[in-house]
Amino acid sequence: GNSVTQMEGPVTLSEEAFLTINCTYTATGYPSLFWYVQYPGEGLQLLLKATKADDKGSNKGFEATYRKETTSFHLEKGSVQVSDSAVYFCALNSGYSTLTFGKGTMLLVSP
Amino acid sequence: GAGVSQSPSNKVTEKGKDVELRCDPISGHTALYWYRQSLGQGLEFLIYFQGNSAPDKSGLPSDRFSAERTGGSVSTLTIQRTQQEDSAVYLCASSSRDYTGELFFGEGSRLTVL
Numbered sequence: 001g002n003s004v005t006q007m008e009g010p011v012t013l014s015e016e017a018f019l020t021i022n023c024t025y026t027a028t029g030y031p032s033l034f035w036y037v038q039y040p041g042e043g044l045q046l047l048l049k050a051t052k053a054d055d056k057g058s059n060k061g062f063e064a065t066y067r068k069e070t071t072s073f074h075l076e077k078g079s080v081q082v083s084d085s086a087v088y089f090c091a092l093n094s095g096y097s098t099l100t101f102g103k104g105t106m107l108l109v110s111p
Numbered sequence: 112g113a114g115v116s117q118s119p120s121n122k123v124t125e126k127g128k129d130v131e132l133r134c135d136p137i138s139g140h141t142a143l144y145w146y147r148q149s150l151g152q153g154l155e156f157l158i159y160f161q162g163n164s165a166p167d168k169s170g171l172p173s174d175r176f177s178a179e180r181t182g183g184s185v186s187t188l189t190i191q192r193t194q195q196e197d198s199a200v201y202l203c204a205s206s207s208r209d210y211t212g213e214l215f216f217g218e219g220s221r222l223t224v225l
Binding site for chain 2: 041043044045046098100101102104
């Protein structure tokens with residue numbers, strides 16, 4: 001079956017540090033890959049996505065590249081801000097009706 | 112409405128009671144999803160609706176859980192004879208097109224079973 005594995009958190013960084021949150025997946029077929037973000041007190045929202053191998057999704061300074069050879073979709077940002085503190089979820093959709101999510105990684109950014 | 116609306120936002124109940132959680136999706140969205148978010152467990156898929164029918168209810172954890180959707184809009188998730196392990200945040204999401212993965216989530220209903 002489909003599954004998503006994310007690095008465990010919390011990830012604690014100082015403002016302007018470089019961020020990487022690892023995500024690997026197991027899936028049949030050719031899934032689309034997603035990063036969702038959940039800010040404190042808010043619902044999950046789509047951050048970025050990639051629909052085929054070698055695609056790069058980007059939004060709000062975050063990037064992730066769909067790597068089929070390593071079955072990975074790592075989230076990166078060059079310089080994090082305090083406002084990026086949130087829980088980040090990697091997810092995949094392999095053409096069926098649902099998303100399969102990872103367990104989430106909490107990011108805490110201090111000034 | 113502008114977004115997915117869920118109610119109640121918080122519900123505290125006693126073990127053995129029944130609870131109903133409501134989801135009002137974005138107007139015009141045909142697909143509706145229920146997920147459960149537990150501490151340390153991430154998001155667990157419960158059930159998916161396309162219109163009023165539920166082609167995928169494989170995630171419902173037991174027969175105490177049921178859901179319905181009426182008029183292609185509002186959905187209700189019902190948990191009968193609640194147990195302490197049912198304590199979680201129940202998230203609803205909707206989507207304008209199927210199979211795209213772009214879901215719009217509500218803020219969730221936090222259920223605490225004492």
